[in-house]
Amino acid sequence: MSARSGNRFGRAVLPVLAVVATLLAVWYVAVVPMNVKEVLTQAEREGAVVVPPSAAERRDAGRWSLVFTNPHLLGSSWSMDRARLPAPHQVAQELWASTWVEETTGRRGIVRSGSFSNRSLVYHGGVTLGATVLGFVIGSMLGVLLAVGIVYNRAMDLSVMPWAIISQTIPIVALAPMIIVVLYSVGLSGLVAKAAISAYLSFFPVAVGMVKGLRSPDAMQLDLLRTYSAGKAQSFWKLRLPASVPYLFASLKIAIAASLVGAIVGELPVQRGGLGARMLGGSYYGQTEQIWAALIVAAVMAAGLVWFIGWIERRTLKAMGAQP
Amino acid sequence: MHWVCQEREFFWLGGLSVRRFREAMGTTISAMVFLPLFVLIALIALARAEADGGMAILWVVLFAYIGWQFVDALAGWAEAPGVARLVAPFALGAVVLVGWEVIVRALDVPSVILPPPSQIAGTFTGNLPTLWADFVQTILKGAMSGYVIGCLLALGVAILVDRYDFLRRGLLPVGNFMAALPIVGTAPILVMWFGFDWQSKAAVVVVMVFFPMLVNIVAGLADTSAMQRDLMRTYSASYWQTLRTLRLPAALPFVFNGLKVSATLALIGAIVAEFFGSPTVGLGFRINASLGQLALDMVWSVIVVAAVAGSLLYGVLTVLERWLTFWHPSQRR
Numbered sequence: 001m002s003a004r005s006g007n008r009f010g011r012a013v014l015p016v017l018a019v020v021a022t023l024l025a026v027w028y029v030a031v032v033p034m035n036v037k038e039v040l041t042q043a044e045r046e047g048a049v050v051v052p053p054s055a056a057e058r059r060d061a062g063r064w065s066l067v068f069t070n071p072h073l074l075g076s077s078w079s080m081d082r083a084r085l086p087a088p089h090q091v092a093q094e095l096w097a098s099t100w101v102e103e104t105t106g107r108r109g110i111v112r113s114g115s116f117s118n119r120s121l122v123y124h125g126g127v128t129l130g131a132t133v134l135g136f137v138i139g140s141m142l143g144v145l146l147a148v149g150i151v152y153n154r155a156m157d158l159s160v161m162p163w164a165i166i167s168q169t170i171p172i173v174a175l176a177p178m179i180i181v182v183l184y185s186v187g188l189s190g191l192v193a194k195a196a197i198s199a200y201l202s203f204f205p206v207a208v209g210m211v212k213g214l215r216s217p218d219a220m221q222l223d224l225l226r227t228y229s230a231g232k233a234q235s236f237w238k239l240r241l242p243a244s245v246p247y248l249f250a251s252l253k254i255a256i257a258a259s260l261v262g263a264i265v266g267e268l269p270v271q272r273g274g275l276g277a278r279m280l281g282g283s284y285y286g287q288t289e290q291i292w293a294a295l296i297v298a299a300v301m302a303a304g305l306v307w308f309i310g311w312i313e314r315r316t317l318k319a320m321g322a323q324p
Numbered sequence: 325m326h327w328v329c330q331e332r333e334f335f336w337l338g339g340l341s342v343r344r345f346r347e348a349m350g351t352t353i354s355a356m357v358f359l360p361l362f363v364l365i366a367l368i369a370l371a372r373a374e375a376d377g378g379m380a381i382l383w384v385v386l387f388a389y390i391g392w393q394f395v396d397a398l399a400g401w402a403e404a405p406g407v408a409r410l411v412a413p414f415a416l417g418a419v420v421l422v423g424w425e426v427i428v429r430a431l432d433v434p435s436v437i438l439p440p441p442s443q444i445a446g447t448f449t450g451n452l453p454t455l456w457a458d459f460v461q462t463i464l465k466g467a468m469s470g471y472v473i474g475c476l477l478a479l480g481v482a483i484l485v486d487r488y489d490f491l492r493r494g495l496l497p498v499g500n501f502m503a504a505l506p507i508v509g510t511a512p513i514l515v516m517w518f519g520f521d522w523q524s525k526a527a528v529v530v531v532m533v534f535f536p537m538l539v540n541i542v543a544g545l546a547d548t549s550a551m552q553r554d555l556m557r558t559y560s561a562s563y564w565q566t567l568r569t570l571r572l573p574a575a576l577p578f579v580f581n582g583l584k585v586s587a588t589l590a591l592i593g594a595i596v597a598e599f600f601g602s603p604t605v606g607l608g609f610r611i612n613a614s615l616g617q618l619a620l621d622m623v624w625s626v627i628v629v630a631a632v633a634g635s636l637l638y639g640v641l642t643v644l645e646r647w648l649t650f651w652h653p654s655q656r657r
Contacts, residue, residue, distance in 0.1 A: 280512065
């Protein structure tokens with residue numbers, strides 16, 4: 001047992017850890033050339049002698065050559081404020097400060113005010129999560145309904161299906177700002193507008209995947225049900241729907257990721273909170289740590305949502321008697 | 325009000341007789357009757373949109389119904405089963421466009437909420453030079469250069485991953501994880517690093533297409549049987565010879581799958597990155613700027629450009645795929 005788990009560690013976990021450690025090391029090294037110009041300017045202001053003395057020369061010089069001509073001045077590379085590339089531990093600090101510290105000690109934090117602070121990533125993540133999940137639920141339900149319509153109605157199959165496929169090839173996210181602005185002008189704002197975009201983005205993947213799933217029973221299985229003289233409804237509930245479950249979950253995973261992207265992009269035009277608003281705000285004011293922290297929260301959220309769908313999938317397939 | 329009810333009754337009865345008519349006449353004749361009827365009702369609806377006001381919606385419903393009957397009749401046409409497949413999407417497109425036009429004009433929807441298609445078409449043809457410049461900036465410079473670089477980079481890393489098993493076990497889970505993340509969120513950072521011009525958009529596209537491509541190419545390279553690889557070994561083929569003559573061609577269906585997924589991602593990346601800063605040209609910039617002026621007809625024109633670009637790219641990839649992977653079961657007719 002222990003030998004097997006040790007083997008599993010060596011085969012599966014160790015390589016991933018090695019790759020992640022390499023990426024972090026590359027990140028730490030990359031911080032030096034990325035920030036070298038700002039670091040040198042700051043050092044010069046504090047009285048140090050920088051090798052190309054004029055700022056104009058430094059602007060035109062290569063980053064790596066500046067690193068090699070001033071190696072003794074680079075100590076502050078990893079602690080710069082508003083760095084072009086903040087170091088991983090700076091991002092981690094920002095993440096900690098804008099979640100736990102802000103909520104427990106901040107004036108507007110949950111401990112003192114009773115509601116999540118609008119300066120914390122917990123609040124902004126929650127805003128995005130709400131829109132993502134609401135849009136995802138609406139979009140996938142509509143997608144499933146459309147798929148049922150396509151499978152059971154010949155005219156719908158012929159006319160709607162090509163458009164559903166084409167819609168996958170066009171960047172519909174480009175519609176997002178317009179949907180937000182138009183819904184805002186008719187009085188719908190915030191959650192509903194963002195959920196509309198998320199629903200729109202998760203709608204087509206689910207419809208296409210579900211059509212594939214509902215059509216996956218082969219002719220022999222359908223014939224068998226016909227020999228039982230099963231009706232349309234019975235063959236739907238007892239054969240087509242169960243057969244479509246693996247396809248449904250595969251497309252739900254794609255849909256929830258798309259839904260999150262939709263919610264984030266939907267937060268760009270109207271700055272009313274959310275991870276997208278944090279990112280755009282960070283890029284306006286050069287607060288790079290803030291962008292990175294929001295990005296990491298978005299990544300954790302995406303991974304968590306996809307994992308959650310996968311968990312439901314495993315539970316469902318197990319309950320349906322699938323072999324692991 | 326009473327009159328409205330009568331109208332509704334009339335359409336209901338009409339539905340019954342349409343069904344009986346189709347049963348009596350057979351497929352060919354009903355299709356030939358429904359086509360001119362379809363066009364005629366479209367023309368009437370368009371002509372009477374302003375005059376009828378809200379009642380024009382009934383014309384749209386009738387139009388959609390006739391369209392449905394027309395497609396349904398065509399689908400049952402045994403002599404030429406392909407015709408319905410070709411015509412049906414256009415029929416639905418016509419229903420949506422005519423319905424949109426008639427309803428917007430009939431209900432007098434302000435064009436800052438939804439402009440009618442005719443106005444969008446006018447704006448589109450009137451601003452062709454601007455839109456072409458935006459297309460060149462965003463699609464050709466931003467999306468395409470990033471797409472090519474990202475795919476080549478993924479191919480290189482995929483070959484490395486394929487050669488060294490340690491990398492496969494380390495990089496693949498990371499790649500799978502990254503492929504599901506909202507990578508478009510790196511756009512503000514990359515725009516800060518590479519400036520407002522197309523280089524930053526290309527960088528966003530590289531990051532966006534890299535992971536889906538990597539996962540697909542690695543899966544494709546693994547898609548040869550032990551027997552095929554053993555055969556290559558009996559020919560004493562080297563790693564690179566095996567790669568070139570057996571494994572890369574065998575990976576092509578997976579590669580094209582990845583290319584198609586990434587093509588859409590590339591356009592999304594290039595457009596969304598412009599929301600975080602751009603020169604005064606580009607599709608994303610045009611969307612934002614026109615939204616500021618509430619020129620929704622211009623926004624829709626930009627969306628038409630993006631849609632055409634996406635479908636064109638997809639079409640080119642499909643043709644290439646059919647040409648290069650003609651041997652694959654999914655391509656057999």
